[in-house]
Amino acid sequence: MAGKSKKKVDTGFCLFGAEIMGKLTEDLLSEADGVRESDDIEYIHRMRVASRRIRAALPLFTICFPGKEYKRLRKSIRAITRSLGDARDLDVQMDFLTSYLETLPDEAPPLWYAGFLPPGEETTVMVQEEEEERPAPPEPSGIITRITEVIRRMRSYLAGEMAVSVQPAPPPHSPSLRPGIECLLLRWTERRTALQPDVISAVDTFEASGVGDELLEWSRDQIISARLHDTDSHSRFAYETAYRVISKKILDIFSYERYIPDPEEVRKHHEMRISAKQLRYTIEIFRDLYPDRLKEEIQSIKHLQDLLGDMHDCDVWLEVLPAFLEEEEARVSAFFGHPGFMQFIRPGIIHLARDRRTRREDLYRSFAAYWETMKSEGLFDRLRQKILEPLVIGPQSSHLQTGSDPIRIAFISDIHGNLPALDAVLEDAGRRGVSHILHLGDLVGFGPFPEETIRRIRGESITGVAGNIDTDTLLMKKKNCKKKDSEKEIALCWTRRHLSKESRRYLAGLPGEIRTRAGGISLLLTHGSPVSSTGRIGPDTPDTELSEYAASTGAAVIITGHTHIPFARTIDDCLFINPGSVGRPHDGDPRASYCILQTDPLSVCHIRIPYDIDAVTDEMEAVKLPAIFKTILRHGITIDEARLLMHLPEEKDDSISAGHRSEPEFTWYEPGRRNE
CATH class of the missing domain: 1.40.20.10 (CHAD domain)
Structure with missing residues (x-):
């Protein structure tokens, strides 16, 4: 496996990040004064949301920042987010309690206005001189004023400055609901008031750190540099x-x-x-x-x-x-x-x-x-x-819908870690002027170049779906390969060990299917059948089964892999295509197989490409992959057929089977004709 290399920073991606981070940082800093004043709860809400959005964005653009700088920025943003959390939660709860009180009956039991409410830790009340007569209860809207008045009267009573007339409690069947909610609101208000100095201190600390200004400066520098170099975000x-x-x-x-x-x-x-x-x-x-x-x-x-x-x-x-x-x-x-x-x-x-x-x-x-x-x-x-969609047919996909020139898409499948076969196919597809290349899964497994194959696929920006062997390879992570294991398990264990973490992550992120359009034609890509990654669609698939897939998917063209056998058939106006296998054919022809779909007129060309099979089998032997995979590769056959062949005399096993030609071969298929 190749050694680790430093990641190349994508300038367009960093420009995109700068545009995002600059706007979010401006949003964050613009709310600071409002948070200090605390006149409107929306200031702290907006500042907290902006900080959380920055926290979500920063890890996505890690490669655009030096390591130490990124950690410091993230730590500072996390601190301001947390410092605003409790205050914002209390603001929301207090706002709810105020609204909730408006839904309750308007009550004014004498006991509540003249009674006692023990002060909380943060409650402060100024004791005034004794009043000659008791004022009328305040309006419900003055909740805090009303409760504060209760506390003032209680303090006056304890100081001997006034008398309290306590009336009987309301009847059990009609308890007063407002006092409990008002008390709860008072306690929450006390807590929120106590938090405000810490909130102000946190905002001051953040501004003094200069992190916001640094983010703005970084964003401006990225944008200016990108404009000078005509970089596209x-x-x-x-x-x-x-x-x-x-x-x-x-x-x-x-x-x-x-x-x-x-x-x-x-x-x-x-x-x-x-x-x-x-x-x-x-x-x-x-x-x-x-x-x-x-x-x-x-x-x-x-x-x-x-x-x-x-x-x-x-x-x-x-x-x-x-x-x-x-x-x-x-x-x-x-x-x-x-x-x-x-x-x-x-x-x-x-x-x-x-x-x-x-x-x-x-x-x-x-x-x-x-x-x-x-x-x-x-x-x-x-x-x-x-x-x-943008990864399949490019960010500006609309031109594929309306352009007058026919679209030519190459489909490749079942490469199975066979890099020389992949190189030969990509070179041939390039010469034939294809506009896009899509893969149908099983990039790795059984072949000796798994890491190199994924790097080539990613380097060519080829998008595709996950194959069953790709998934099986990732599942080998907890299994120790032993001699008694099957050839398949040994090969997949070896493959996983020789994949980088980044390549394993890439395989894990491949979708199960792709739906897209080309030239107004709807396409469905899957590895196996539309219902299973191990489903088989090929020459032996009944028309009735294909008809069910056509009806259930609604696609005009369904492209699958998995069988390793080239195939094309039209059923119920739905074109089914299998490009065969690039790296391990099973139809008796060891040459690499792929196909090109043309949209106007709709047609398929299956292509067989020779490549250096000896280079692959020699590497298999060098890395000690099971010998049966060399036989499969040389003869273009299945593993069961290879087991039978390996028990026969080895007269012809050193050369490519059946005298296959060393030149490319083409087979055209047009819907409406049974010419596959």
Whole structure:
């Protein structure tokens, strides 16, 4: 395996990152003064969101920053995000309590206005002179003023400056709800007030660190340099990164699907909310790469996030309210010597807890139903296809739909680590003027050049799907190869050991299928059949089975691999194509096989290309791969056929089987004619 090399920085991708980071940093810094003043809770909300978006974006553009600088920037952004968290949460809860009070009956029990409310740790009240007469209760809108007045009167009473007339409590069947909520709001207000100095200090510290200014300066430098060199931010590396990270975030959110049926999986639902938020932030970072800016997908995922967020808010209340009652009862008992005053606080808190429980149940049902709707409408599949499309036919794909020249796409499959065969095919395809090359999986396995094959595929910007052997190779990570293992297991274990971490990550990120269009024709690419990566579509596949695939997929052309045998047939106006195998044919012809699809007129050309098979078999022997794979390669046969052949006399096993020609060979197929 080749040694490690330093990653080359893609200037277009760093320009894209600079445009994103510059805007987010400006958003962050613009809210600082508003956060200090604390006149509007939206300032701290916007600043926190901007910091979280920067946190989500920074790891994506790591290669654009020196290592130490990146770590310092990320640490500083993480610190400001965390410092705003508790304050923002309290702001949201206080805003909710204020709105919740407006839904309750307007009550003014005399006991509440003249009674006692023990002060909290942060409550400060100025004791005034004794008043001659008791003022009327304040309006409900002056909640804090009203509670502060209660505390002032209580202090005056204890100082002997006034008398208190305590009336009987309300009847049990109609408890007063407002006092408990008002008390809760007072305590939260005290906590929020106590946090404000720390919030201001955190904002001051962040501004003094100069991190924001550094990010702005870095962004400006990247943009100016890129303009001088006519750099395009829509680089292929940007699209590859977008596809990789968004696909991973989709997998992350689906990892929580098994917890959806259980409404009591509170912690997992909260983690799913975070996953949905991270997916949305990631899509929003890359949305400018795509013509429709992925608006529909962002809106749908935001709605999912909002449902999960509202559920989480309910869960938080259901967790904190019992603790609040315990704390308040301890405060009341310490102040009065008994918990009797809790009869005025407890009803409102219990009512709020029941309300949040009911609301949580309603939200859960909406969330579970919406998740099923998202899946049934294919939202995640559409998202995958949209972010994959630029990698298949280029960022500016519209010209393929409207251009007058026919499109020529080369399809390659089942390379199986055979680099010389791949090199020969790519050279031939280049001479024939193909506009795009797409692969159908099984890049590795059995051949002696797995790492080099993936590097060549990536270097040529060839996009494709995962094959079953690609997946099987990755699953070998926990298996120790032994002599008693099958030849396949030995070969796959060897292959995985000789793949770099980056190449394994690339294989793991390959999609199961690709849907795209070329010249107005819809294409579906899979490794096996449309329903399985090990499904087989070839000369022996019944027309009835192909007809089912045509109806279920809706594609005009279905291209598959896996069988290692070239094939083309039209059923129900759907063209089925198998390009055969580049690196390990099974039809008795050891030459590399691939095909070219032309859109106008629609036709397929299967091509056989000779290459240096001896170079491959010699390397197989050098790295000690099982000998049976040399026989397979030399004769173009299956492993079962190779086992039989290896028991026969070895007269002809040193030369390429059956005297196959050393020149390319072409076979044309046009739909409407049974000429395959």
